[in-house]
Amino acid sequence: MSGSLTMLAIMAEKTPDTNIAPFPASRQSGAQARELPNNLQAEQNFLGALLLDNTISDKSDLPLIAEHFYDPLHARIFETAQRIIGRGQLANPVTLRAYFAEDEGFGEDGPEGYLNDLVDGVVSLSEAGDYALTIYEAHLRRELIRLTDQLSGNAYFPPPEISVEKMIEEAEQHLFNLAEKGQADSGLMAFDKVLAETIRLAEIAANNDGRLSGLPTGLTDLNQKLGGLHRSDLLILAGRPGMGKTALATNIAFHVASTTRTGEEAAPVAFFSLEMAAEQLGTRILAEQAGIDSDRIRRGHFKEDELPRLIQTSDAIQRAPFFIDDSPALSVSQLASRARRMKRQTGLGLVVVDYLQLLQAQLGAKPENRVQEISNISRSLKALAKELDVPVLALSQLSRAVEQRDDKRPNLADLRESGSIEQDADVVMFVYREEYYHSKSEPEQRENESAEKFHERVEAWRKRAEDIIGLAEIIIAKQRHGPVGAIKVSFDGARTRFGDAVLPDQLPDGWQD
16 A cells, blocks of 8 residues: 555544545545546645645646536635645645635635645655646546547437538547547636746747747748747638639648758648649649649650659658548548548648638538528638647638729738638738739730830830849738738749749949859
8 A cells, every 4th residue: 555545544534533534535536436537645645745745737748727626626626726826826735725714625624634634645746747647647538538428428319400421520529629638628827827838929920030939931021920830820811713822722732741951950840732622732732842844744844854853852752741631522520530540640740721611501500591501611710720720821712803994913802702711810811923814914905006106115014024024022910919911932833833033223333153
């Protein structure tokens, strides 16, 4: 018998006229065979250790919360002690007893005797970590039993409004929450804890030696504007067809999964491609990485040195943690389920959705119209970003109103079908290539226009075409935590590659083409 159990046994055997009251029988383990999993002695010993050494919680790899305790009285003791410790004050039987003066849960002897018993029952502070693990695992087992009971009941007597697929997805979400946090949600958080986490993140950023605080995009100016792709953010990347939004998203995503730049760390990426097949995405990535025209890869027309280079590039990048799901007509709940599974199995750093309007609403949801459906999807993607604590980059179409204007640069009002996309997003970016529109607007001679005037317009058109060839803009129209504005980037359509732009005013003096 361990020292702690021996102490409990001695206390239970003491006569009524002693000064030390035994632990109430209702708080000792094994009272009923059908009792939910618990270990009250571990709870008692952990609380006693905490009251002896207020730093015990900080030393544990599993930070406990009040809900992890089986006995409601133990949960109240723990929560009160944590509040006192959080204020920088000492939590012990003397300071705690005033908080429980009216608490009838301690029985006739009141809080003073029970709190002292907790401290007196501690044999070794070094075992506190083991007690914490025991408490936490018992909590998880109780949650699993509750979940399986609910699943069993729904399976035998299914609610008419819930499909089997929805039951499975909800079960998987609950299991994910248990695996990640041990609870379905974080609940209300005291402001002192919020401030402590804020200071911690600020210190990390201050000590980051100029490196990004979020995931890298592979584009220097975009990194500087955004600070990288931040955890729990929903980022919308929108554009009209032909602007290259899929190419940009693929470039960013694969850079995240494969970066070898100094100061950047690669992270697993889940790319949900609802429009393009996985093989097509693979061709684009190979073209961008190998520097070979994607059209020639698709047709198998290679120059002498290109096929060996393609094979070499493929060997170099094939182990990147980049996962593609090209399932058509995917629902947002199915997407969330697969992302949770990937995070649990392989880890997850970024989720990409191409594109938002092709997603279906959550299973079981019956929106009245398309606007409500898109609103449901955008809210769900934002919730997923927070739940998984990763950035979610979702592509979006724009309305045709852009094509009706002289200035084709998109704005927030052009987001297609729902203003809730703008509302839910932390960042909204647009891809714009003037070259695409300019190439379709070659001047034609007007009626009664002189040849000289027409020639001037054609020359101006050609000069502008030369200035914008191979250039694109990423317009940051909304950023919840940072500046907005446009940045110039280069675009190589043949290789589906975006890169840092080198503008004329950035070239050294005397530079010649």
